[in-house]
Amino acid sequence: MLKIDAIPAFNDNYIWFIHAPDMQHILIVDPGDAVPVLKAIKQQGLIPVAIVITHGCHDHVDGIATLLKQYDIPVYGPKNEFIPHITHPLSACDELVISPLFPAFRVLDLPGHTKGHLGFLMEGCLFCGDTLFGAGCGRLHGNPAELLFRSLQQIAELPSETLIYCAHEYTEANLCFAVEIEPNNKAIQQRVIDTALMLKQKKISLPSTLALERQTNPFLRCEKGDVKEATERWSAQQLDSQQAVFTVLRKWKDSF
Numbered sequence: 001m002l003k004i005d006a007i008p009a010f011n012d013n014y015i016w017f018i019h020a021p022d023m024q025h026i027l028i029v030d031p032g033d034a035v036p037v038l039k040a041i042k043q044q045g046l047i048p049v050a051i052v053i054t055h056g057c058h059d060h061v062d063g064i065a066t067l068l069k070q071y072d073i074p075v076y077g078p079k080n081e082f083i084p085h086i087t088h089p090l091s092a093c094d095e096l097v098i099s100p101l102f103p104a105f106r107v108l109d110l111p112g113h114t115k116g117h118l119g120f121l122m123e124g125c126l127f128c129g130d131t132l133f134g135a136g137c138g139r140l141h142g143n144p145a146e147l148l149f150r151s152l153q154q155i156a157e158l159p160s161e162t163l164i165y166c167a168h169e170y171t172e173a174n175l176c177f178a179v180e181i182e183p184n185n186k187a188i189q190q191r192v193i194d195t196a197l198m199l200k201q202k203k204i205s206l207p208s209t210l211a212l213e214r215q216t217n218p219f220l221r222c223e224k225g226d227v228k229e230a231t232e233r234w235s236a237q238q239l240d241s242q243q244a245v246f247t248v249l250r251k252w253k254d255s256f
Contacts, residue, residue, distance in 0.1 A: 002103075002123055004165065006204055007040050009033040012169040013059050014206065016127060017046070020101040025049045027102060029120070029127050030167055034063035038070065050098050052105075053077030053086065054129025055117040060167065074098075080116030090118060110155070112148025113138030119155070125163045125207070128155065132164060134171030134208050135178050135191065137219040139254065145247040149222075152246075156220050160211035171195050171205035177256050178218050181230045181249075187215040222246045 003019040009032055016029035017040070025047045031037050041048065048071045053061060055078060064075060064085045076098065079089035090096065092109040108119035110131045120127040130138035131151055140148060155162075172195050178188045191212065195205050214220050221227045222242040227249070232239055235248045 002125055004125065004207075005040075006206065007036050009036050010059055014165075014167055014169065014204070015063075016165055016167075018052075018102065018122070020049070020099075023047075023101060025099070025101050027052055027098065028067070029165075030054055030060040030129060031063035031067055032057075032059035032061060034066035037063060037067060048073050049101065051075045052098070052120055052127070053083060054110075054119065054127060054131075054167070055114040056081040056083040057114065057130065060129065078114075078116035078118050080111075081114060092118075096120075108154060110151040112140065112143055112145075112151045114141055115143055115147075117151070121158070121162075124159065124161060125165055126155065126158065126210075127165045129167050131155070131166075132213065132217075132219075133166045133168060133174055134164070134195075134205050135188075135213070135217050136170055136174030136253070137217075137250070140250060145250055146243060148250070149243050149246045152219055155210070156214065158210055160209065160214070162210040163207040164210060164213060165207045169204060169206070171208070172199060175216070177253055178216055180256070181218045182221075182224075182226050184226070185216070187212075191216045218249060219246060222249065 005017040007015040009015050015031050018027040027050050029052045050073050074087045075085050076088045077083050077086045079091045093107045096105040096107050103123050106121040110117045110119045113130045175192050222245040228245050231245050231248045239245045
């Protein structure tokens with residue numbers, strides 16, 4: 001089992017440290033801010049091996065330059081986005097070996113939030129950036145809703161026990177929208193209680209499991225009758241496909 005630590009940044013970001021088994025070496029995922037990363041490295045005596053980037057939003061990449069001044073390490077990230085300092089541009093592949101100290105990644109193309117967004121799957125742990133959130137999904141940033149819908153469908157096909165390591169603590173806010181969509185969904189009601197307790201105890205709501213997301217995340221439930229009916233009521237139109245439901249659902253969430 002991988003050891004993975006969340007490094008809080010800004011108001012609600014998480015930068016992820018993936019630890020090599022029984023060693024001090026780490027991979028750094030989406031360092032939008034170098035300050036908490038450097039602090040954690042120093043406090044724990046860690047050794048950075050590489051930086052892994054899911055997409056080019058500033059709160060995921062702005063710490064790269066400062067980290068590279070301290071550590072001469074490679075930077076892996078999307079081929080289809082302009083991100084300074086990327087040394088290894090990537091697109092989807094079944095096996096990416098960054099270092100023999102770590103298991104291989106499967107790299108997923110997950111466009112939608114941004115045009116070149118990637119996901120990294122390692123030993124059942126998915127680092128999905130801003131594509132999928134706890135009980136929600138990313139904004140479109142001008143891209144077609146179809147792209148993000150297909151990316152979420154790709155994630156939904158992974159094993160149910162897959163652990164979801166997204167990049168923001170949005171779960172509680174997203175659950176408010178989920179309740180609006182499916183007020184009678186008992187799994188959502190329970191997740192509201194569980195998430196509030198975790199946050200009250202100063203814990204984080206992540207990772208979630210894909211099984212839990214399938215039960216409680218409206219953006220992965222566009223085939224469900226209650227989700228379709230709620231979305232049709234809000235939009236005052238008939239929706240003839242899951243993609244159409246998703247497209248309206250994303251617009252609704254933007255205005256929620």
